[in-house]
Amino acid sequence: xxxxxxxxxxxxxxxxxxxxxxxxxxxxxxxxxxxxxxxxxxxxxxxxxxxxxxxxxxxxxxxxxxxxxxxxxxxxxxxxxxxxxxxxxxxxxxxxxxxxxxxxxxxxxxxxxxxxxxxxxxxxxxxxxxxxxxxxxxxxxxxxxxxxxxxxxxxxxxxxxxxxxxxxxxxxxxxxxxxxxxxxxxxxxxxxxxxxxxxxxxxxxxxxxxxxxxxxxxxxxxxxxxxxxxxxxxxxxxxxxxxxxxxxxxxxxxxxxxxxxxxxxxxxxxxxxxxxxxxxxxxxxxxxxxxxxxxxxxxxxxxxxxxxxxxxxxxxxxxxxxxxxxxxxxxxxxxxxxxxxxxxxxxxxxxxxxxxxxxxxxxxxxxxxxxxxxxxxxxxxxxxxxxxxxxxxxxxxxxxxxxxxxx
Numbered sequence: 001x002x003x004x005x006x007x008x009x010x011x012x013x014x015x016x017x018x019x020x021x022x023x024x025x026x027x028x029x030x031x032x033x034x035x036x037x038x039x040x041x042x043x044x045x046x047x048x049x050x051x052x053x054x055x056x057x058x059x060x061x062x063x064x065x066x067x068x069x070x071x072x073x074x075x076x077x078x079x080x081x082x083x084x085x086x087x088x089x090x091x092x093x094x095x096x097x098x099x100x101x102x103x104x105x106x107x108x109x110x111x112x113x114x115x116x117x118x119x120x121x122x123x124x125x126x127x128x129x130x131x132x133x134x135x136x137x138x139x140x141x142x143x144x145x146x147x148x149x150x151x152x153x154x155x156x157x158x159x160x161x162x163x164x165x166x167x168x169x170x171x172x173x174x175x176x177x178x179x180x181x182x183x184x185x186x187x188x189x190x191x192x193x194x195x196x197x198x199x200x201x202x203x204x205x206x207x208x209x210x211x212x213x214x215x216x217x218x219x220x221x222x223x224x225x226x227x228x229x230x231x232x233x234x235x236x237x238x239x240x241x242x243x244x245x246x247x248x249x250x251x252x253x254x255x256x257x258x259x260x261x262x263x264x265x266x267x268x269x270x271x272x273x274x275x276x277x278x279x280x281x282x283x284x285x286x287x288x289x290x291x292x293x294x295x296x297x298x299x300x301x302x303x304x305x306x307x308x309x310x311x312x313x314x315x316x317x318x319x320x321x322x323x324x325x326x327x328x329x330x331x332x333x334x335x336x337x338x339x340x341x342x343x344x345x346x347x348x349x350x351x352x353x354x355x356x357x358x359x360x361x362x363x364x365x366x367x368x369x370x371x372x373x374x375x376x377x378x379x380x381x382x383x384x385x386x387x388x389x390x391x392x393x394x395x396x397x398x399x400x401x402x403x404x405x406x407x
Contacts, residue, residue: 003143004214006275012205014131017194028084039094052291095121113138144240151239154205207268218274235263299351306360
């Protein structure tokens, strides 16, 4: 039976890295670009997000929560240079791209129509940033179309691969072809040199997708197991006609509610739901693209920053600075509880495990401990040498005094 969708959207995420000494300049370029506006979070309109994150994590990700309206207005009135200098001190700043009208995708003949609903650039002051684009398919309720769309769009930067799957052809009214879209992304993300140093794949988007399928396929009389094969294709971002043995390529599953199933992989996250539960096309889609989405971004940030520290520890010239950054990361992020929300805590745990954060952190901590001990040994050696020199000088001085006395 062909699955039908009631509601769906997909975020495509592209991590990129800006040199830290150029971060303020990068913020300035976004501020000067009138298409971008700083995203402001306020308790009265973002109450679920406010309540979900712990106070310190909330302050780290969304500093505008603690700003009064007057302070935000004053910030907007400042010269661009001053504004960028202030924002560069905040741990995280998020910019929204103003879409004057939906950037509508159009496809030839049997292709897929899609719209870009939202574009954001999430900037951490360590230079690690994320380009995010929310899309949804138009004029189709075919689950197969969603599978094929996610499969191909995540490879949008690989121009030569788009022709390999002839059932789908992507183009947009704003971007005439793949090259135009690639140029648009590159104009925001800039050079890939720093990104590639951290072994980040710059050719394939990370994918974060939500779907609510029609209750006809999953209800009190029809079990999830009957459509699990479709879920596995969705969670592993495979095309509708995939015939790969999914047992060897399966994402981690997590279920908290009867008609909802999460899928976690290194390529992204999905939430597969049924309209048998009204929350799955009312409340849950909003939570998935807000509370859970930023939980995903935070864990992704941790992974990339740990890899960045690992690279810096390998450079002898950066050891002192790297040690300081590692201590700050541990104090400001690593030891913090992200959320007290029960489901959010489980999601945060699974993401951390999926990204192997404990292993990355432990490896860097071992390097830090070794370097710290070596530094202390070297420091103690210098002190002992200085003491020895002082003792020798003192001994010589005493001997000379003694000689003078006995003359």
